[in-house]
Amino acid sequence: MEFSFDEKDFASCCGSTKFAKEMASASPFRSFQDAVSVAKGVWFNSVDVNGWLQAFSAHPQIGQTHAPSVASEASAQWSKGEQSTALATATGSSLQELSEWNARYREKFGFVFLICAAGRSTDEILAELKRRYTNRPIVEFEIAAQEQMKITELRLAKLFSSRENISSSVDKYSAAKKAEEDRISIIGGHVTAASEISTAKLIHHPARTRPPITTHVLDVSQGSPAAGIEVLLEVWRGTQSRPTFGASGGGSWVFQGSSTTDLDGRSGQLLSIVDDVNPGIYRISFNTGKYIPNGFFPYVSLVFEIKESQKREHFHVPLLLSPFSFSTYRGS
Amino acid sequence: MEFSFDEKDFVSCCGSTKFAKEMASASPFGSLQDAVSVARDVWFNSVDVNGWLQAFSAHPQIGQSHAPSVASEASAQWSKGEQSTALATATGSSLQELSEWNARYREKFGFVFLICAAGRSTDEILAELKRRYTNRPIVEFEIAAREQMKITELRLAKLFSSRENISSTADKNSTARKAEEDRISIISSHMTATSESSTGKSIQHPARTRPPITTHVLDVSRGAPAAGIDVLLEVWRGTQSQPTFGATGGGSWVFQGSSKTDSDGRSGQLLSIVDEASPGIYRISFNTGKYIPNGFFPYVSIVFEIKESQKREHFHVPLLLSPFSFSTYRGS
Numbered sequence: 001m002e003f004s005f006d007e008k009d010f011a012s013c014c015g016s017t018k019f020a021k022e023m024a025s026a027s028p029f030r031s032f033q034d035a036v037s038v039a040k041g042v043w044f045n046s047v048d049v050n051g052w053l054q055a056f057s058a059h060p061q062i063g064q065t066h067a068p069s070v071a072s073e074a075s076a077q078w079s080k081g082e083q084s085t086a087l088a089t090a091t092g093s094s095l096q097e098l099s100e101w102n103a104r105y106r107e108k109f110g111f112v113f114l115i116c117a118a119g120r121s122t123d124e125i126l127a128e129l130k131r132r133y134t135n136r137p138i139v140e141f142e143i144a145a146q147e148q149m150k151i152t153e154l155r156l157a158k159l160f161s162s163r164e165n166i167s168s169s170v171d172k173y174s175a176a177k178k179a180e181e182d183r184i185s186i187i188g189g190h191v192t193a194a195s196e197i198s199t200a201k202l203i204h205h206p207a208r209t210r211p212p213i214t215t216h217v218l219d220v221s222q223g224s225p226a227a228g229i230e231v232l233l234e235v236w237r238g239t240q241s242r243p244t245f246g247a248s249g250g251g252s253w254v255f256q257g258s259s260t261t262d263l264d265g266r267s268g269q270l271l272s273i274v275d276d277v278n279p280g281i282y283r284i285s286f287n288t289g290k291y292i293p294n295g296f297f298p299y300v301s302l303v304f305e306i307k308e309s310q311k312r313e314h315f316h317v318p319l320l321l322s323p324f325s326f327s328t329y330r331g332s
Numbered sequence: 333m334e335f336s337f338d339e340k341d342f343v344s345c346c347g348s349t350k351f352a353k354e355m356a357s358a359s360p361f362g363s364l365q366d367a368v369s370v371a372r373d374v375w376f377n378s379v380d381v382n383g384w385l386q387a388f389s390a391h392p393q394i395g396q397s398h399a400p401s402v403a404s405e406a407s408a409q410w411s412k413g414e415q416s417t418a419l420a421t422a423t424g425s426s427l428q429e430l431s432e433w434n435a436r437y438r439e440k441f442g443f444v445f446l447i448c449a450a451g452r453s454t455d456e457i458l459a460e461l462k463r464r465y466t467n468r469p470i471v472e473f474e475i476a477a478r479e480q481m482k483i484t485e486l487r488l489a490k491l492f493s494s495r496e497n498i499s500s501t502a503d504k505n506s507t508a509r510k511a512e513e514d515r516i517s518i519i520s521s522h523m524t525a526t527s528e529s530s531t532g533k534s535i536q537h538p539a540r541t542r543p544p545i546t547t548h549v550l551d552v553s554r555g556a557p558a559a560g561i562d563v564l565l566e567v568w569r570g571t572q573s574q575p576t577f578g579a580t581g582g583g584s585w586v587f588q589g590s591s592k593t594d595s596d597g598r599s600g601q602l603l604s605i606v607d608e609a610s611p612g613i614y615r616i617s618f619n620t621g622k623y624i625p626n627g628f629f630p631y632v633s634i635v636f637e638i639k640e641s642q643k644r645e646h647f648h649v650p651l652l653l654s655p656f657s658f659s660t661y662r663g664s
Binding site: 044045046047048049050051052053108109110111136137138141142145252255281289296297298299300301302303304305320324325326327328329330 | 376377378379380381382383384385440441442443466468469470473474477613621628629630631632633634635636637652656657658659660661662
């Protein structure tokens with residue numbers, strides 16, 4: 001089963017014209033995961049900074065549901081749904097304060113405050129807005145692009161689930177007709193129905209409860225977690241099937257996700273929670289030079305491999321850091 | 333002596349309206365260094381991404397000296413001066429190729445290719461353009477902003493030197509008078525010369541008996557040295573003074589030496605035995621994937637820094653390796 005969508009569908013997910021065109025060109029997709037993977041490649045590697053600004057301008061200010069130039073009816077509806085938690089928890093004064101800070105943010109950074117609002121209360125959003133307001137413009141620009149990708153992913157999921165509703169109806173009809181013609185098929189149909197239920201369960205209940213690649217940074221010179229370290233995850237893509245020792249060409253590292261470690265030294269989500277991780281050579285990097293300015297390591301990059309036979313396994317890659325030493329290991 | 337300038341002067345240095353306004357507000361400055369320090373802060377912390385795009389649009393395409401909407405006569409003249417080396421070395425075919433790649437760059441990234449052209453030949457600029465073309469848009473955006481800052485710094489220096497022409501006449505007069513009045517200064521000059529001679533003497537006799545950077549690989553899964561591991565040492569060279577976390581452009585790693593670990597796990601000489609190591613960001617890599625084919629790490633790269641104040645120190649960077657873990661530290 002392949003899923004086809006047109007440019008308008010993708011424009012509803014993300015307001016960049018180039019994003020929508022390239023996604024439509026890459027369509028059809030075999031699965032939602034394929035679509036998300038392509039979407040990340042397009043958004044972070046192909047769409048330029050003007051395209052990012054275009055996408056941001058398609059969003060309503062948090063607290064409102066209509067952007068100045070709304071991309072589509074679906075987009076407006078999805079935005080409202082994404083803010084349902086915030087709307088349910090809003091008070092008059094928090095909405096007022098949110099509006100004031102939105103204006104300050106826009107004045108400072110030149111685009112609307114972007115946050116994946118799904119499941120967040122107004123107070124949570126306001127706290128995040130105030131915290132992010134202190135960022136440098138380029139940092140905030142990149143964070144906004146990452147939030148956009150999260151929103152895009154949510155909306156792609158909705159697109160795919162709306163299409164799956166149709167295909168499951170067709171399957172049901174086909175099964176029913178077949179059952180009428182052949183008694184043996186009743187048994188077959190039952191087995192198929194059981195398979196479909198199992199498949200549906202699989203889709204609705206992924207086996208994992210966390211992304212396939214996680215990390216944790218501990219400052220062993222202090223015996224505590226290392227908070228505030230920027231983490232970046234990339235995968236190798238190129239004409240060479242893999243990066244090799246000492247080679248400097250033939251491909252490039254493709255952004256997969258980034259985050260900053262929290263008070264417990266853990267990064268936020270670097271990948272989606274999926275059953276199968278894409279096999280390949282990954283690199284996880286840590287901005288240690290910023291965390292320990294007079295240390296030995298301006299940054300730490302760890303290169304590791306996930307084989308085809310390991311794609312359902314978990315890869316915890318922690319960093320034990322001090323100013324003049326670090327260690328790492330595959331954890332669980 | 334304080335230096336005052338107005339908004340028009342600062343627009344000539346950098347085409348962002350906000351930059352010019354904030355610099356004019358911060359004027360007067362005690363020195364060029366003060367002005368550069370404020371300029372960096374304004375450019376990287378205050379001007380938003382739209383302001384960056386505005387500044388970029390004020391630049392002519394490399395190979396031309398007029399931007400579509402040139403900011404000022406001074407800006408056009410400075411741009412021509414900045415490209416003087418490129419213009420002197422250009423051939424018909426290299427200008428043609430440069431024009432083609434400029435168009436590709438603009439199509440991909442949405443702004444003109446920015447490089448501090450002062451002192452660079454056309455071929456150098458073209459090579460850099462091709463290399464940077466492979467970057468992700470956000471990375472290239474940030475590199476362009478850094479190049480803009482370099483250009484801005486050059487232009488601030490020109491602004492200040494035009495003002496200093498007046499003040500340096502006064503300074504000379506003051507110096508001459510001081511020399512006439514104080515005989516002790518002759519003794520000071522002589523002492524300075526003596527210090528320089530002492531420094532010269534020490535250069536002739538290196539104190540080291542081994543290269544400034546050494547390594548050692550231990551296979552801690554066996555409690556033994558790791559023999560036969562390929563080792564590579566590189567140093568960062570590029571338009572950025574140093575490689576930064578997550579950046580993929582702005583320079584490259586330059587080969588310094590390579591070797592294979594012996595039966596004691598030590599590499600052969602990776603650098604010459606010299607008194608002073610060149611300060612910079614170094615990367616030492618180990619072909620661990622070949623040594624442990626089914627391990628977790630296809631290779632290990634360790635990035636470390638040698639500061640100007642450390643160039644006479646020793647840097648032993650050992651690797652403690654096992655199939656699913658490694659650690660390193662600065663040793664002696």
